[in-house]
Every structure is written in structure tokens, then in C-alpha cells.
Amino acid sequence: METTLKDSGGIGSWLATNLGRVLVSLIVPVVTFIVLWQGFIFLRDTDAPKIVIVLVAIIWGVGGVAVLFAVSNWLVEKLPSQWVYHLQPFVFVGPGVAILFWYLAFPVIRTIILSFRGPAGTGFVGLDNYIFAVTDRVMVEAFRNNLLWMIFGTFFCVSMGLIIAVLADRSRYESIYKAIIFMPMAISFVGAGVIWKFVYTYRGEGSGISEIGLLNAIVLALGGESQPWLQQPPWNNFLLIVIMVWLQTGFAMVIISSAIKGISAEVLEAARIDGANEFQVFFNIIIPSIQGTLITVTTTIVIFSLKLFDIVRVMTGGNSGTNVIANEFYLQRFTYSSAGRASAIAIILLIAVIPVMIYNLRQFRESRAF
């Protein structure tokens, strides 16, 4: 039919065809948008039985994404081919970027706004929340403790992971040793907290008291005195760090171990033939070869220790000088309901993590993980 129209010539007929296309191109997205919007309104306001809501949500969600993609792709393909070439990638990546923005960037922006506001999220208070977050006694203590976690937790996780990986590599029972060290990884932090609570239990002193805690049992058996381990700052922080080391060493070990396996046997053999002793092999060949992995593992655990929350929450609730930033954030937000202060703490934590993360990503890129 188009050919006939074209043959007959004239602006009127050209307009008729293209106007139709333009109209269709406008109507289809509008209809799609209205349908999806109605679905959203229905889901938001409905009192229908839960099963109906679930079904509609699934159809609306999955179908909606498919329709949205099909429509926008169809629209883009209507354009001249040069445009198609430039725009089509955005059709594919656009929804992902939009969702990322909605779930990550948007909350960050909102948190930044809230961090300048009062407890209920209203009224501008200037830098008060930030001044609190860096000067308040509780916060200073939390920063100090996070620093302890970061330095000692990371150091012991990585160094022990490295040592175990190297030693296990030479053992006949490598898989058994590694399985044992790795096993705590399978335990949740709260579960680990319960286990270690029994280790550190203290029942007091005086007549008729028997200790049931493992650590106190050991101390008593060695002729010492039982101690309320978790009540003694600043040492209680180290006892809590032990729990993280127990949990995370396995993680460091497996990753480092796989990197060690990647070192070519020829290099190691050549070094040994050249007369290098095992320490020289370790420091001059193994360490440089797995440097990238070591840095990645270290930064991952550093970020992890900055965000640390569960262990402290379960073991001491942040009492007796063991508070950490994440726990104070939680208390401020949910127990004291001070949205402003909590947001300021969250932003500071975010700022503290960013440099480590950038460094981490750079390492990933160098090792071509991305």
C-alpha cells in the first residue's frame, strides 16, 4: 500500500503515513505507561486478598519489565539506523541504571539531607549532627574501637589466613585442615555470638559459684582467677575481635590458597634449584605473586570491620566500652529515634569506606577481574 501511496506522490500522502507512525509511536508508550501506572495504583491501594496481590504483583512486575523493554526497543528501532546504534545500548542498560539510582544513589542523597536535620527528620540544624558524630564521647569511643577492629582484626585474619594457606599447601591433609578452618564461615554472626558468649561466661566470685565458661575454666585450671572478660575495657574489644578472626580467617585462607595454587610450579622449582631457602621462596616469590589477592582480601576485610555490627550487638550491646560506629548508628536511629544523628553517622561511615573501596576496585581492575 505504501508503494501505491508513494507512487501517487504528494505531501499529503507522506504526512498521512508518517503522521500515523508518529501517532502510533506516541500512543503505544502512553498506553503502556497508563497500564503500568494503573497496576501500581492498584497494588498500592488494594484491599484484595494477599494471594491476588502477589499474583498481580508478579504479573505486573515481570510483565511490566518485559513490556517496557519491548516498547522502548520498538520505539528506538523506528528511528534512523544511526540513532538506533547510539540509543539501543541505553534501552538495555537503562533500567539497570535507573534501579541502581533508585536503590543506591537516591537513599544516599536522602540520608545526606536527613543528616542536616533534627531528630524527626524535620528542621535544619546545620552541622550539629556532624559535630556530635565526631566529638561526642560515645562516638569517639566507637571510632577508636572501629580502628582497633580494622587494624587488629584485619591483620590477624589476613596473616593467619596466609600462614595457614601456605602451610596447608604443603600438607598431605590439606583439604581437611582447610575445611576445619573454613567451617566457622558457615556460622552466622549471631550464632557465633551465642557460641562465644559461652566461652566468655562469667558467674562471679564467692562461695558456691562454679564457672561454666570455657575461658574461665581454662584460667582456673591453670591456677588463675576467673574474670568478667567482656566487662573489662579496653581488653574486651580484643576478645570480640578474636570472634571475627575465628569467623573470617577461613575466608582469607581460601582466597589466598587459590592464589598460591596459581603460582607456576616452574618458578618455584627454579628458585629452589638456584638455592633459595623456603623463607626466600616465601618472601621473594610467593608474596609478590599473590600481592594483588592479598590486597583484595585485606581491603575486603577492612570494609567488613568498618561495618561491623552483629558481634558487638549480640555479645555486649556496645556496653563496657565496646561500642562501634554501626551499633551507635542503630541505637541512634531505632532506639533513640534520632534520624538526623543516625544519618550523619551513616554518612561518615560511608565516607570512611569510600577510599578503601576505590582502592579495592582499582586492584580488581588491575587483576582484570572486571
Next chain:
Amino acid sequence: MYTGTAVTMSGPFTDEDALKFDTSVKAFEEATGIDIQYTGSKEFEASIRIAVEGGSVTDIVDFPQPGLLASFASEGKVIDVNTVVNPDWLAENYIQSWLDMGTMEGPSGPIMAGVWARANGKSLVFYPKAAFDAAGYTIPETWDDLMALTEQIASDGDTPWCVGIESGAATGWAMTDWIEDTMLRTTSLENYDKWVKGELKFDSPEVRNALKYVTDIWFTDGYVFGGRSAIPTTFFGDAPAPMFETPAKCWLHRQGNFITSFFPQGLTAGADYDFFYLPPIDSAYGKPVLGAGDIYAMFNDRPEVRAVMQYFSTGESVKGWIEAGGAISPHKDSNLDWYGDPVTRKVAEVLQNATAFRFDGSDLMPGAVGAGSFWKSMTDYVSGAIDEDTALKQIDESWPK
């Protein structure tokens, strides 16, 4: 007419208490067909705000802290009970002080934020009656008597007190109750109210004096089972257990009446254990009782939720719990005969004989203090991490401006 409907409920009581609650409402559930689904959480203080702000709050919420409820009421999240339950009935079934405590400021004027479902008396000292009588000890009528008894038990070679304040993230609350009790006994009710409102500082002679009465017992060697350092590591529910070992390892335990739920199984109230009223320190301040109560607030308005709220305004709703022990009804239409054990009946009597009744102060203070620094600083003070001056100053500093 409600068959097949369900009403969800959440609150801080768990385990034993949750079971008693379930038994208590069973008759109502069978009669109406409404399924009351209760979920308890020890992290209640923290989780309830997430639930309310996230719009996923249960239909009815049990608040042991009216202060927390007041903040939701002021945000307009709570349904006015006066529109659900006949106000005349409320006035008939509760004494005025309960209604006053339940009236909170809403966005457009005062509302009745909930119905009081249970009451607690806290000024109680439990003791292992059988062993206590056999040892020839007598019930103290004054604070001096109490201290003399403490000294006598200690000189008999035993430990007088059992104290434990560990409670997970809420560690320390049990100590705040002690301080509130001694506050009521050493200063005027006006000062107590001012203290709760933040007008009387923690770092004041009144609070220091009240605190001293507590620490005189807690920090004296040989007065507390396990010693001062065991107080913050002993779970409050486990603290009274040594009283019931043979021979008794400690003799006195000051706590609310709910603690009997935590006593070892198989004890008979009135024979194995009993309590006496924590004696007055200064007769000028009469016989004050520190207490608390649980207020049930309504967050979703549906016919079946209304029916359940109306039910909770009657003594019948806690009858089963009263009979099982551990609860005291604030309702006037509840019957003293329901109290299966003489101990709980006696608590109800103590509440009636009180010259003054005051609500647990830390429950009324702002969350940052009443559920935060007051607990934390006192715990750190007991464990010896900080001294008294620091503790009191820290609490004052944390008071929201």
C-alpha cells in the same frame, strides 16, 4: 461473625509469658473465631519503630513503655481508643490514674492511646520462704531493718542479695528500677516527676543520695551473690535462681512480680517463696510503690481489631494469665479470687495499699536516656568502667535538648 479473621499482635514478652498470653485469650478466640497471632521479640524497643515507619506494624502492639507509645501517638500513627471502646466503660473499669497515664497528645488534641492490659508492682523483695523461716529471719519493716537483715545474713556466712542486670541489648534496666525505688523513698514525688521529665538532673544531690542506697548494697563485698563484677554478666531472669538451691545461696531479690515466671519449675508460691514490700527509707515519703504496666495500642482499624481491643479492656482478657501467675490486672472488673497464688494476690494488695504509685521512670524518659544512657552508664558504673561522677554526667549530657 468474625470467623476466619486474624488479628496480629507484637510485644516484648516472650517464652513463658507468651504462652500464658496465648492460654489467656484462647476462650475469646474460640468464642469469636478471631485468631490472635502474637509475636514476641526481645529486641522490641528497636524493631517496633522499623515496623511502624515501614508500614508493616501489627494490628495491636503491647508497649511496656508509654514514652515510646507517646511518640507514635504524637505522629498520628495510633488509633484513638475512645472511638473504639466506650469511654464510659473505660472510666468505669479503670481507676483514674491509669486513664491519665493512657491519655497522650495526638496531632489534633489528646487521645486515649491504648488500653491498659496488665500492671506490675516492682517494689517487691522476694525471698525463699521455707529457708527464710527456718533460719529465723524476720520481715523488715524499715530500711534499717532491711540493712540489719542483710548484715545478719552476711554474718551467718551467706550472701544476702541476688542481683543480675544483664538483658542483651537492654542490659542495665534492672538497675534503673532499683534507683527509681530508692528515689521514691528518699525524695518527694514532685522531685521524682521532675527527674523523670529531665528538670531534675541526674547529677543532683537527690539522685546521688538515691544511688548511694543502691550501691551501699551492691558494692559491699559479700552482699551480692557473685560479687559486684557478676552483676552486669548475670541475666536478670537467672539472678533469683540461686535462692532456690539447697542450701539457699542468696536470700533476697528485689524485682517486679513478673519475675516469678523466671523462677525454677515446681516452686509453690507462698510456701517456697514469698515477698515483702521494699521498706520505706524515710517515713516522710509514705509507702510509695513503683510499678509499670503494659498498654495495648491499636494501629490498624478493622472490625475484628476493634473487637479484640474491647476485649482487652476487660479483666476477662487477662484471667488466664492471672490464674497461671505472673500478671496483675489493672481492670476493676477482675476478681481477686482469680489470683491462684497468694503471692500475686498480695502484690495486688500492695498496689492497693500504696500511698503513692509511680510509673517506672526510665520507661517515661526519652528513649535516648530511658532506653539508652541510663542503662548503659549505670551498667558501666557497676562494671567499674567509669566512676559515679562520669556516669551521672554522661546521662545528663545525653538528654535530648
